[in-house]
Amino acid sequence: MLLGxxxxxxxxxxxxxxxxxxxxxxxxxxxxxxxxxLNAVNLSFVALSQYHGVGGRVMVFFVMTVAAAEAAVGxxxxxxxxxxxxxxxxxxxxxxxx
Amino acid sequence: MxxxxxxxxxxxxxxxxxAIMCITQRNPIASAFxxxxxxxxxxxxxxxxxxxxxxxxxxLVYAGAIMVLFLFVIMLLNLGGETSDRRxxxxxxxxxxxxxxxTVSMAELASYTPDRLAHExxxxxxxxxxxxxxxGQQLQEAIExxxxxxxxxEPLFGSYLIPFQITGLLxxxxxxxxVVLAKRRI
Numbered sequence: 001m002l003l004g005x006x007x008x009x010x011x012x013x014x015x016x017x018x019x020x021x022x023x024x025x026x027x028x029x030x031x032x033x034x035x036x037x038l039n040a041v042n043l044s045f046v047a048l049s050q051y052h053g054v055g056g057r058v059m060v061f062f063v064m065t066v067a068a069a070e071a072a073v074g075x076x077x078x079x080x081x082x083x084x085x086x087x088x089x090x091x092x093x094x095x096x097x098x
Numbered sequence: 099m100x101x102x103x104x105x106x107x108x109x110x111x112x113x114x115x116x117a118i119m120c121i122t123q124r125n126p127i128a129s130a131f132x133x134x135x136x137x138x139x140x141x142x143x144x145x146x147x148x149x150x151x152x153x154x155x156x157x158l159v160y161a162g163a164i165m166v167l168f169l170f171v172i173m174l175l176n177l178g179g180e181t182s183d184r185r186x187x188x189x190x191x192x193x194x195x196x197x198x199x200x201t202v203s204m205a206e207l208a209s210y211t212p213d214r215l216a217h218e219x220x221x222x223x224x225x226x227x228x229x230x231x232x233x234g235q236q237l238q239e240a241i242e243x244x245x246x247x248x249x250x251x252e253p254l255f256g257s258y259l260i261p262f263q264i265t266g267l268l269x270x271x272x273x274x275x276x277v278v279l280a281k282r283r284i
Contacts, residue, residue, distance in 0.1 A: 002106055002147060003215070008208035009110045009143070013117055013136070015201035020121035022193035026183040028172055029126050032133050035164065036117055039140055042156075046149045051212050053233030054240065057250050058258050060152055064159050065265045069272035071164045075171045076279035082175050089183055 006047035013040035027081070027088040031074055038067050106146050113139035125178040130168050137161040151246045 013036060020033030042060045049056025078088050085092050116136035123129045137160045144153035172178065184190075216230035217223050228235075240249035254262055 001100075002103070003212060004208045004210045005103075005106060005110065006143065006147065007210055008205070009113065011201050011204035011207055012114055014204075015197040016114070016117040016121060018197040018200060019193045020117075022196065023185050023189050024121065024183055025185060026126055026177065028168065028175075028177065029121075029129050029183065032126075032129060032168060033121060035160070036120065036133060036136065039137060039156075039160065042152075043140060043143060046144055046147050046152055048215075049149070049234075049237065050147060051215055051231040051234035054237045054249060054253050055233075055258075057149060057152055058254050060149075061155070061250075061254065062261060062265055064155060065269060068159060068164055069268050071167055072272050072276040073279070075167060076276040078171060079175070080279050088175065088177065 003047055003051065007044055010040045010044040010047070013037075013043070025090045027078055027090055027093070028075070030090075031071070031078075035067060035071070038063055102146055106143060109139045109142040109146070112136075113143070122184075124182050124184070126172045127169065127178055130165060130172060133168075134161050134165050137165070148241070149246075151250055 017033045017037035017040060020036065021030050024030055024033065042063055045056040045060050045063070049060075081093065082088055113136050116132045116139060120129045120132035120136060123132060137156060141153040141156040141161070144150070144156055212231060212234075213226055216225055220230045237249060240252070243249075244252065
């Protein structure tokens with residue numbers, strides 16, 4: 001009953017997350033937009049698991065774990081970058097710029 | 099329209115508004131709080147999809163642990179209040195075009211019903227959802243027999259045991275990596 005609307009909501013949230021990653025320059029906000037996209041994917045996993053078995057729900061747990069690990073390491077990297085540059089703005093992180 | 103659908107659309111609208119506010123707020127702390135509201139709305143949607151345990155985990159792990167970590171780092175680095183970090187208009191146009199293309203290409207998902215899923219999986223239009231999607235029915239039976247948590251715990255510690263152990267290894271690696279990165283100057 002809610003399968004179609006859930007998948008559509010998932011697609012819309014994923015699209016908003018993509019916009020966020022592309023238009024922001026603050027690295028931490030970009031991280032948050034990535035979390036938003038992971039959440040959107042979780043929603044479609046859960047919606048489909050109602051009809052396709054429990055595997056989708058188990059996969060949501062794995063996605064949550066990977067997201068937690070990614071947040072921990074990513075934010076540690078952000079702190080290291082901030083110590084170096086006094087900023088987490090992507091326009092200052094340009095060592096590989098030609 | 100049933101009550102469940104009305105509540106679903108309330109949560110869906112709240113999630114979309116929260117997500118739009120999250121990417122447009124100038125202050126990172128405001129962004130983080132809007133993201134918390136999105137995650138709370140999604141937890142409500144999970145409960146409506148009969149995944150109550152996932153909804154609880156969403157509140158505890160995402161809205162609780164991960165977002166507190168984000169807020170902690172934003173406040174530790176004293177971000178926000180300065181100039182806007184949003185890119186100019188060309189970036190916005192490009193981003194909206196790219197994400198619009200992604201979303202439109204997925205727009206057909208909105209018309210999916212269990213029967214259509216069954217038709218595409220089985221390759222014939224005669225078999226309905228009640229014949230093809232047996233795993234979903236097994237999940238419903240498992241939930242009735244063992245409860246919401248038990249229905250997930252049994253495959254998690256059974257057929258998915260090795261991925262589960264690898265997840266533990268991943269968390270250990272992440273903890274060690276985070277400590278090493280944050281400890282000294284790199």
